[in-house]
Amino acid sequence: MPIPVTILGATGLVGQVFCERLSGHPLFKIAALVAGPESAGIPYGEAVQWRRPGPVPAEVAALSIAAAPERLSTPIAFSALSPEASARLEAPYADAGAWIFTNASTHRMDPDVPLVVPEINGDHLPRALNQGRTGAIVANPNCTTVGLALALAPLQRRFGLQGTRVVSLQARSGAGLQAGQLMELTDDLIPHITGEAQKIALELPKILGQWEPNAPPTPAAVEVTATCMRVPVPHGHTLCVDITLENAATERELHEAWTSFEGLSGAATLHSAPRPLIHVDSDPDAPRPAAHRDRGEGLAVSVGGLTRLDASRRRWSFVTLSHNLIRGAAGGAILTAEDAHRRGLLDD
Ligand SMILES: NC(=O)c1ccc[n+]([C@@H]2O[C@H](COP(=O)([O-])OP(=O)(O)OC[C@H]3O[C@@H](n4cnc5c(N)ncnc54)[C@H](OP(=O)(O)O)[C@@H]3O)[C@@H](O)[C@H]2O)c1
Incomplete structure (x- = not known):
């Protein structure tokens, strides 16, 4: 069964690539989309200024966008939040139990946050368990x-x-x-x-x-x-x-x-x-x-x-x-989450 995930910052350029690449993914299933409050309640296909080739994926087109909730409804989130929203939202979500795979720079240099390119240092991922949180933050490099x-x-x-x-x-x-x-x-x-x-x-x-x-x-x-x-x-x-x-x-x-x-x-x-x-x-x-x-x-x-x-x-x-949006952002974060899954870190 694919694990339900939230995309944070789903309407931005990186968020759009998350929507594209997580549609039909065998391990993860898009369950919630979060963006700024002005898009809240609007179906994704209507709110987004779609910049990717091809149409908005059917899996997300009719999903209603939510404003940032107090607590996430999924055990995993992929974050494409602006740096300001990332600084405010990601740590509380991880403290409350979610694994956050983020593209924002906010936590990249935190000592226990792995900064991962799976082929080079996927073995740093288990250090995320030392964060003293119920969940964890894992960062994608710049x-x-x-x-x-x-x-x-x-x-x-x-x-x-x-x-x-x-x-x-x-x-x-x-x-x-x-x-x-x-x-x-x-x-x-x-x-x-x-x-x-x-x-x-x-x-x-x-x-x-x-x-x-x-x-x-x-x-x-x-x-x-x-x-x-x-x-x-x-x-x-x-x-x-x-x-x-x-x-x-x-x-x-x-x-x-x-x-x-x-x-x-x-x-x-x-x-x-x-x-x-x-x-x-x-x-x-x-x-x-x-x-x-x-x-x-x-x-x-x-x-x-x-x-x-x-x-x-x-x-x-x-x-x-x-490719900055794929290897340098959403595609890299998904690959890292696949690696965390392979290592048994997402089992609970
Ligand atoms: N672009 C790249 O190549 C790239 C590569 C690596 C890393 N990054 C990093 O990845 C992140 C996303 O980049 P991007 O290029 O996709 O930026 P973007 O196009 O400006 O998108 C930012 C996203 O954050 C959302 N957001 C802003 N404030 C919010 C709030 N208070 N609550 C909920 N959502 C909020 C926006 O929603 P609204 O549209 O509704 O405001 C939008 O979906 C940034 O931190 C960036 O530094 C980007």
């Missing part, structure tokens, strides 16, 4: 950090990673519907996204770090600097990445590390897991958002443009691309 972490993890595991410098070219949809005018960005770019570089610098070491049972989390010792820009691309974040490895690698070894990477044991068997997880492009014109962001139904990552930066074979640059 949409830029997710793709970066997936491109770097295979190299970190194989060669060691000393540091990385990133320039991000982030899609319009990364700003959400509430950012209004950014959704219309054309013939221009925004050269600085407030707070984004700091999020990447904090979140990446947490994801790539160690988290043993009964021990404090140890972030990976990786130096991270970033410059983050908004560009007039509808969906898909492209990152220009320079890395310094601890040990020398050849181009062939780097390719092999990426193409053979399936992540932690069992991650590749999850219902939504993409195969392959990482696509390596040798065409100099790839990866590109319009052509490649939907690989693996939006859950795969692409890398290309691999270039050696010096004779040591420790310094390289490459380009990576991932």
